[in-house]
Amino acid sequence: MLEATTLNLPGTAHVQLAPPHSIVSIAAFKTTEVALHQAATLPVTPHYVLGNGVMFLWSGPASWIAVSQAPDLEARILRAANGLAAVTDQSDGRTILRVTAPVAKLQKLVPIDLDESAFGPNATALTLAGHIPMQIWRCKNGFELCCFRSFAESLYHALVEACEV
């Protein structure tokens, strides 16, 4: 294999680059639920479900992203989708950053209500961080933000400035 390059984004107290994950985009051809054989029924509202080491996050109408540390994610999902959905690898197209700062710091960048009452345990949302489009979800100790790889550096710097001051 050619050598892989990781983005040079050193972790700070509250902002870390997540280790590489497999990320796969799933989009149903018809507007119907696609039930994959992992027995995880895909969420039809902005939430995520966890099953068998794979996180399935709602990512738009009839769209999801699957995130996992398991290899061969794309192949497994392709088989499971059985021609009902477009399956596209996004493992290199997206980057995940982990933020463990207090919510008030993140609200400097994110224009949706991240309070527990509005953005609960399995919630996810497609929105902005500053001027950068991203998908955000709650995780243990904080939030994960997923953006296009080419924006990762800018998002990282914006998060560090907001969270570490």
Place this chain on the structure above:
Amino acid sequence: MRIKCPYCGERGLEEFLYSGDATVARPRDGGAAATQEWTDYVYFRENPNGVHRELWYHNAGCHAWLVVTRDLRSHEIFGVEAAKNVALSR
């Protein structure tokens, strides 16, 4: 202004792009000639002093196209529907 995306919930204006009139329909004659119907579709628009139906794109969110029923004077929004659903029901 805030728009309630039927998928994402209420969001600020900065997440959306306005993209025109939802009350005009693309002619279905195949487009072999530039008829009056085609010119009207591309260029002519009503500018009502009141409620209108508009197309908005949730650009920084779920990328859904939306039909927004809105009073152009007060900006009050009366309804937001997925454009796909509106189009399928036509």
Place this chain on the structure above:
Amino acid sequence: MRLSTGGAIDRTKILNFTFDGKAYQGFAGDTLASALLANGVKLVGRSFKYHRPRGILSAGSEEPNALVELRTGAYREPNTRATVVELYEGLVAQSQNRFPSLKYDVLSVNGLLAPVFAAGFYYKTFMWPASFWEKLYEPMIRRAAGLGRNARLPDPDVYEKSTAFCDVLVVGAGAAGRAAAAQAARAGGRVILADENPPVSGAENVVYLPRTTVFGVYDGGTYGAAERLADHLPAGPGPRQRLWRIVAKRCILASGAIERPLVFGNNDLPGIMLAGAVEKYVSHYAVSPGRNGVLFLNNDDAASLIPVLTEAGINLAAVVDSRPKSSPAVRDAAVEASTALFAGSFIAQAFGGLAVTGVEITTSRGQTIKLECDFVAMSAGWNPAVHLTSHLDGKPVWDENIAAFVPGTLPPGMEVVGAAAGTGLNANIVPLWSVKNAGAKAFVDFQNDVTASDITLAKQEGFVAVEHLKRYTTLGMATDQGKTANVNGLALMAEATGKTVPETGTTRFRPPYTPVAIGALAGPHRGKNFRPTRRTPTHDWAAGLGAVFVETGLWLRAQYFPQSGEDWLAATSREVNAVRAGVGICDVTTLGKIDIQGPDAAAFLESVYTNSWANLPVGKARYGLMLREDGFVMDDGTTARLAEDHYVMTTTTANAAKVFQHLEFCHQWLWPALAVCFCSVTDQWAQIAVAGPRARDTLAKLVDPPFDISNAAFPYMAAAGLTISGTPARLFRLSFSGELAYEIAVPARYGAALAQALMEAGAEFGITPYGTEALGVMRIEKGHPAGAELNGQTTAHDLGLAKLFSRKKDFIGRALASREALTDPARPTLIGLKLVNQGDRFRAGAHLLPQNVPAVAAHDQGFVTSVAFSPTLGYWIGLGLLQNGPARLGEIIRVYDPIRNGDALAEVVSPVFVDPEGTRLHA
């Protein structure tokens, strides 16, 4: 002067400050205004037009007079209201709008020219002669305009922005506001309480934001607020202010009320203040505005000042009550204070030079009485602070009982409580909008120097509508937005026209309520953080080779790779030569890549592209042209068919997002029944162009067997998946340069390694990295339209691409592209240009005209769209759009560029300068 006891200031903390270079002291808890008054400083500014001496009028953010330049250097801020500046150690303030000093302002001679400076001055003067406008009048007006001076240096402070959500936003932390906040908190909601003043004690279960002005109400329950984090401290590194966007389900407005001045002669002299302000200075700041005052009122509310003055030992020479019989409240208070009461009387005018020294009272019997005094407290009643209720076009309504405007229609979700609703105000008021026979200028708008006679003048000249009154006199247009002037002015116009106040109307209030620093509106988005930057996977690799980068939208792309001593032209020419002679690589990741899948993918492509797609075999790519519905070219690219129902579309870099949006529009709105999905893979794949006669040889060393890269197995426009050192990759045989060329894509994490591997594999062939400049030169040499030609005003016909229109199907833009005017050959059409004098140079943007006619717009026949120095040919070449272009090959025309002093002759040639047969492509 400072009172020896009382007040809420902290007498143990002494603070040093300067005003106009002179050193003073105050206490913690003072404002700059209270500290100045404590030091006996009454003169704080000069008025805008007449340069009249001015003092402190109020104790709040409605202050029109006491505007100072605060701080120095880059931190200097003009027009800062001294009444809201919290005193801190080392504060430096300067008065404004005076020369050479406050005391000896030479421009006060403006007062002598007063008749000339009346309302409408700007519209009537400076009109003639017209030629004087640019050289004389405008510079004069600019020099005289404005009050304070801008620092003219970049703002050194740091600002934050944030969004907050709550159930209830309470605006104003006075009694009514605090009660409302507490109640809302008990009901269990999330409550934010914002107040423009410094903190008093907090409230339980309430997010309390002191020093925070809610400055605007916006649609959708959104409120703008500016929090002053550090303005009360010496300048430091932390954020100075924070801009809040607050989204609240409900808003309770408890903004209180603002007192109205009375309009009498010389009512603008330093020492003449609002009665409520005098009361606040005495009781809260332990400061007296003088030793011997007069109280002038028309309502009961102001009577509360009387016992306050008595208790502080300040003499009140008289109470002047314009109401015929005064009222029990005032009579009793005057008796209690042993103060003379003049009922049914008014102050006709005040006297004094740099401060008030006395007043002339006209009694109910018509007598004139002169009284000495060194301050005047005046009250014409209170105006509920209704500003925020009208930001969404609500109109306040006139309440005859209290002679004031109260909230009318409210923004959705807002309710109003306390004085802001008119509760408990203006007891027994009898309106007095101005005294008769003032005998001297009687001011209505202090900051813009608008007098009662200006309003009379406006009425005489026909400017009676309140919006006209405002603009003709400039009443209410200063930085205080007429907070102490609007109602008086409006009511005076009503009197003058014989109408009621409601009939006369009200002006609209718009955000911001008080000025907001532009730095706060920008927040962190300035300098390099103004926009995000997007980097390609080979960015660091290219930087390591010394690449110079160029911004293409949000992306940074390597523009050229200069070797030592090379400028951009030398580097670019070297790169072009290296590609055409051997092989070069260029990162093309930024071009939009859209993954399109689905049973109806082909049908969808047919609908958005002008040409045919259904017959594209798997494993092949095709150039596609995309129009807008009005028939003009929107974008172009190549789309490859990777499998039966799987395509990858490319777009130009600039239009990637726009095309994606367009595809989603076409699918969701126009053809929702089609089964097709789109996914942006621009970032997923690092994509590198490998171009030149040795491109195949280079790649052959890298592709894993059994992949066959021979010309026969992988001809021009082929597309395939393969592996490179075991890494999944995609290979496309596409050429933008006109050379034998490929584009190779690997998942982005391998992009840098791929570039390195290509460089190693191609070393023996002289492989050279090339940037966007060389890319541009080569495509111009080949006559390929790019951004400069796809400018949104060109059609397929203009670009010689009309052959790509299918005749058999509908596609976006088909109908209107067929309009006669869009297919007229006389339209400017794509051609190449070659200077007659080959050593010369020309530039894009130059216009094309026939020879031997005057160079005027009537003879304009087109313009130059792209220009490059062609190292392949050894001279400058260009592409342009010329009327009837293709029919004029060989003609000599004029290339005219008056802005950059260019004027040359050029031959019209084919746009394809290099390898017109296209033999290299198919090598």
